[in-house]
Amino acid sequence: MLDLSDTIAAVSTPPGEGAIGIVRLSGPDAMGVAKSAFVRRVAGEALKTDKNRERFLYYGNVITPEGEKVDDGFMVFMSGPASYTGEDTVEIFCHGGVLVTTRVLEAMLGAGARLAEPGEFTRRAFINGKLDLTQAEAVIDVIKASTDGALKSARSRLDGTLSKRISSIKESLIGLRVRLEATLDFPEEEPGELPGILTDLDRVIHEATGALKKLLATYGEGRALKDGLRVLILGRPNVGKSSLLNLLLKEERAIVTSVPGTTRDRIEEPLNIRSIPVRLIDTAGLRETADRVESIGVEAARAQIDSADLILFVIDLSASAEFGEDRKIYNGIATSITGKKVLLVANKRDSADKGALEALQNSFAGIKSVTISARAFSAQTSKHAPEYIEQAGLDGLEDALFELATGRTVADLPVGAEGSEMITSLRQKRSLEDALGALVRARAGATGPGPLELVATDIRSALNSIGEVTGSVTTDEILSQIFSEFCIGK
Numbered sequence: 001m002l003d004l005s006d007t008i009a010a011v012s013t014p015p016g017e018g019a020i021g022i023v024r025l026s027g028p029d030a031m032g033v034a035k036s037a038f039v040r041r042v043a044g045e046a047l048k049t050d051k052n053r054e055r056f057l058y059y060g061n062v063i064t065p066e067g068e069k070v071d072d073g074f075m076v077f078m079s080g081p082a083s084y085t086g087e088d089t090v091e092i093f094c095h096g097g098v099l100v101t102t103r104v105l106e107a108m109l110g111a112g113a114r115l116a117e118p119g120e121f122t123r124r125a126f127i128n129g130k131l132d133l134t135q136a137e138a139v140i141d142v143i144k145a146s147t148d149g150a151l152k153s154a155r156s157r158l159d160g161t162l163s164k165r166i167s168s169i170k171e172s173l174i175g176l177r178v179r180l181e182a183t184l185d186f187p188e189e190e191p192g193e194l195p196g197i198l199t200d201l202d203r204v205i206h207e208a209t210g211a212l213k214k215l216l217a218t219y220g221e222g223r224a225l226k227d228g229l230r231v232l233i234l235g236r237p238n239v240g241k242s243s244l245l246n247l248l249l250k251e252e253r254a255i256v257t258s259v260p261g262t263t264r265d266r267i268e269e270p271l272n273i274r275s276i277p278v279r280l281i282d283t284a285g286l287r288e289t290a291d292r293v294e295s296i297g298v299e300a301a302r303a304q305i306d307s308a309d310l311i312l313f314v315i316d317l318s319a320s321a322e323f324g325e326d327r328k329i330y331n332g333i334a335t336s337i338t339g340k341k342v343l344l345v346a347n348k349r350d351s352a353d354k355g356a357l358e359a360l361q362n363s364f365a366g367i368k369s370v371t372i373s374a375r376a377f378s379a380q381t382s383k384h385a386p387e388y389i390e391q392a393g394l395d396g397l398e399d400a401l402f403e404l405a406t407g408r409t410v411a412d413l414p415v416g417a418e419g420s421e422m423i424t425s426l427r428q429k430r431s432l433e434d435a436l437g438a439l440v441r442a443r444a445g446a447t448g449p450g451p452l453e454l455v456a457t458d459i460r461s462a463l464n465s466i467g468e469v470t471g472s473v474t475t476d477e478i479l480s481q482i483f484s485e486f487c488i489g490k
């Protein structure tokens, strides 16, 4: 268990050289520690506890317990509960260097503070009720966000939108549970109540399961925004895989030639697709080859499959005679791509064979596909001109990728809009799935021959699982796992 009676300290700015470094203190004796280790420069005297002005910037020197000056800077005091952690908090702004911030921190430790654990400031904020668990998780997501969409989603969770959504599901179930349990405990008091409760139970559980399913469906997008996706480009040699990479990057990154077997080494580049952070990986074309260097590349391409989230399988519409060969290669990797998302990218639509689209349908029935002309883009000098993007089919490709990755269309609610709450962690997903399972059992139990006590138990268990998401029900283990992802000082 966390000891809240300690006063903790940490450097809150990242290690490195910067204009300012911030050392943060939180806990009951934050001001006491600061008082011993920070001396006002103007007055040349220690801060007087009774005269501490909150949210007032003091200028002074940080000193060691031996009285040696470490650095000069500002200090601000914020008393709890109106602070990030809900406790008395002090922030010291000193020079931003690795050694100087370490020395300032040591001065605070010398004056009685303890070094904070990773995420301990936020964990204290959680314990003190300043934020719930979905918000605490959002803190780290805001810090790590690498695209506008990821930031919007994390920001809106930090503002409590997901918490609110979950609370409203919880409230309706609590009301139901209370009524059901009262009737079961005191059946003689309101004998006529039961049929009405059962009707309400059916409706409330129906609504709650609908809401849970809706939230669960957002996990794909939530996770994609938060963690990004590995998108792997695969296909026969010369179909235009490297051209596709260049098209998505809008830059001629990979070498493109008409010689099959051009790409031998893996090329990996970061980019954003409709706000989803993506690592795009181009590989050597898949085929049997006698060339030793190329065959190493082909093996390397296969080795990438496991870690990929989404596969772009490229085929060449101007080589419909080869679709059988494409399909063979696809079948060859079929077991390793089971469960992964696959988009068939039919390239070279500018010079497609007659009947190529139908032939493609026959060879790859049931696989989501999109047609493009990657070269239309890379062959041009003015790379961002809209007509080339259109000619290439880039928008359609990006839309298809987004839809496949998130399970929703780009035209749906924008990220951050009301009603667009997302779940983003496996932990949240598992708890909501447990809750859903318990509610399905409860609903079935209510119409079945079993005792209604079991229905009440299932509703209670669903509430418990929902409570895990926001953290109203939690264990030390869950908390340690969540906060261990944080940096020290947050």
Ligand SMILES: Nc1nc2c(ncn2[C@@H]2O[C@H](COP(=O)(O)OP(=O)(O)OP(=O)(O)O)[C@@H](O)[C@H]2O)c(=O)[nH]1
Pocket (backbone or CB within 6 Å): 236, 237, 238, 239, 240, 241, 242, 243, 244, 255, 256, 257, 258, 259, 260, 261, 262, 263, 264, 283, 284, 285, 286, 347, 348, 349, 350, 351, 372, 373, 374, 375, 376
């Ligand atoms: N007509 C046409 N040709 C294209 C298109 N995209 C690519 N090509 C041509 O196809 C050839 C192969 O393109 P690459 O992008 O190198 O193909 P690749 O799949 O990376 O090939 P390897 O690295 O050898 O496996 C080049 O001559 C490209 O100019 C397209 O949309 N239309």
Ligand SMILES: [Mg+2]
Pocket (backbone or CB within 6 Å): 241, 242, 243, 254, 255, 262, 263, 283, 285
């Ligand atoms: Mg290539």
